[in-house]
Amino acid sequence: MIEINLIPDVKQEMIKAQKMRNTAISLSIFAAIAAGAIVVLLALLVVAQSVHEGYSRDQIKQQFAKLQGTENIDNALTIQRQLKEITRLHDNKSIDSRLLDVIGAINPTAPNDMKYSSVKLDPTAKTVTIEGMASNGYAATETFRKLILNTKVESTTDDETQSVALTDQVVISQTSYGEGSDGARVLRFTISFTYPDGLFDNTLSNVRIVTPNSKVDVTDSRTRVPDSLFIEKAKDAKEAN
Structure with a gap:
């Protein structure tokens, strides 16, 4: 087809x-x-x-x-701001009571023990200044200095322990012999050191002062310094006739 x-x-x-x-x-x-x-x-x-x-x-x-x-709304808002301020102040508050435990922990044992006549805390410079006296003379102040240098500050957070030195430098000044309240001859001195951050505020928690001889829990100021640790300033020694 x-x-x-x-x-x-x-x-x-x-x-x-x-x-x-x-x-x-x-x-x-x-x-x-x-x-x-x-x-x-x-x-x-x-x-x-x-x-x-x-x-x-x-x-x-x-x-x-x-x-x-809302009634009194201005007052309510003011209270709310104050509550926030209280929280901030609480976080930044100074726990000066820990100082008592610190100076008690760093005091050497006899015969090199110290008697304090004045203790000053300077939060701005982060320094502790101690005026005191020692019956064992310069040997006692040297023992005191070494004990402070070998003291640690421990804190525990979430089961993790951290340790820092209480200080890395101790300055001893104004040493001179004098007469204690009992008439005994003593060495007068002024000693100062810089402390680590958090020791006297809320930055560190569960704080302990660890010396070569002891461990002191200062979190709640459980240890109180005995009155015998403090004494009046020594007088100038009388010259012998």
Whole structure:
């Protein structure tokens, strides 16, 4: 069987052009629909945002009006600020009572024990200055100095123990012989050292003073210094006739 294509080339070109036109129209329609959907979504977002902003403004106005209607609101806000300030002050408060335990722990045993006439704490310079006397003379002050240098400050946080030196330098000055209240010859001295951060504030917790001879828990000032540790200043020694 023999088939003869009776459609001329011009007709075929026209059909091909119509197909391309239909395809282009279809794509244009789809693109227009997609663009329209995007425009609708954007419009919905704008409307939703406007509604949300309006709702938020209304809530703010309602809450503000409620606060304004609260009796003594100014006093309540003032108390709240004071409570925050109390917390801050508590965190930064100085625990000076620990000083009593420190000076008790670092006092050497007899015969090199010390009698204190004055103890000063300077939180700004972080120094402790002790004026005292020793019946065993310069041997006692040297023992005192070495004991302070070998004393550690331990603290425990979350079952982890940390240890730092009480100080790395001890200065002894104003040494001279004098006469104690009992008439005995004593060496008068002034000794000072710089203490580590946290010893006298809330930075460190569960604090212990560890010397080569003892360990003193100072967290709650459990140890109290005996009155015998303090004494009046020694007088100038009388010259022998």
